Amino acid sequence: MTSLVSDRSDVMSWSCAKSFLLDAGWRLAENPQGGMDLCLEHQGVIGSLSHHDLKDDVIVDAHAMLRAAGGGDMDRKLANSVEDDTEVDEVLVGLNWTMVRAKSYAGIARSPERGTGGARTVRKGEPIAGRSLRCLSQWLCSLDPLRRSIGLAAINAYWNRVDLGAAVSENWGLSAFEPPGHGLVIVGGFRDAQRRLSAARVVEREPKENDIPESESHRALQSATSVAITAQTLMNGSLEPLLTRIGRQAKRVLVGPSAPVTPLILEGGIDRVSGLAITNSEAAIAFIKETGTMIALDHMTSQLELSR
Secondary structure, eight states: OOBOOSOOTTEEEHHHHHHHHHHHTOEEEEOTTSSEEEEETTTEEEEEEESSOOOTTOEEEHHHHHHHTTOOHHHHHHHHTOOOOOBOOEEEEOSSEEEEEETTEEEEEEOOOTTSSOSOOOOOSSOSBTBBHHHHHGGGSSSOHHHHHHHHHHHHHHHOOGGGOOEEOSSOGGGGSOTTOTTEEEESOOHHHHTTOTTOEEEESSOOTTOEEGGGOHHHHHHOSEEEEETHHHHHTOHHHHHTTSOTTSEEEEESTTOOOSHHHHHTTOSEEEEEEESOHHHHHHHHHTTOOOOOOTTTEEEEEEEO
């Protein structure tokens, strides 16, 4: 394969990069030079990914291309916000959750959806544990969902702490919305909340019953008064293009254990962020190893919120 990069942090074939970009909600279009432009639905060209033809087997620095074309800004800011060089003690990638622990720091993020890469590794040579929290946070600057999950867990370890001033909230996430949820669009299932918010409309990649398919969500997002977004969209890279499809009048809420509770999220176009702090890392590790799903449990987490 021909290589176009020297930085090995997020290298992959162009065919893989193209697949990740399309899955995240970006659009691609050939430009007059024979290369590829980065586009957004209903907005057109954002910038150029390449000024020349890209063969599927060419090796590229995928996230660097995204940033050069005008995307990936939130990823970069979150990754660069972690300036702590504390050594990482443990990285755990479970069936449902990924965890990074570094001394007193502990953070989680959703593991990639099953079927998005199969059994594989992102470990290349040296162990992942032993690197710094700052180093692993940079893994969010990737298109690979598994690297992103580890990077986001490292960022959450740094930011999602009860000692940083975020409100410890009992009326957390979707519980803050009054039933039956008129005007609310929920991106991501949140099936338990739907029983209380029966009037809310749901946008899903894999729709069920009355859900709105993601490909048909533009009208609902434009007319919503509030949009509650699963923080899994930040893990899989789809949050940034999604935000551009939401009407300006809508209140935007990012919800879930993967959400970094930091003012940087509010600066990126979110009005309220609801995330979790790990307060008992040993209990959280056991929960993840035993394939637990609903990790927002009082004996291992605290619910945090920031709003603007």
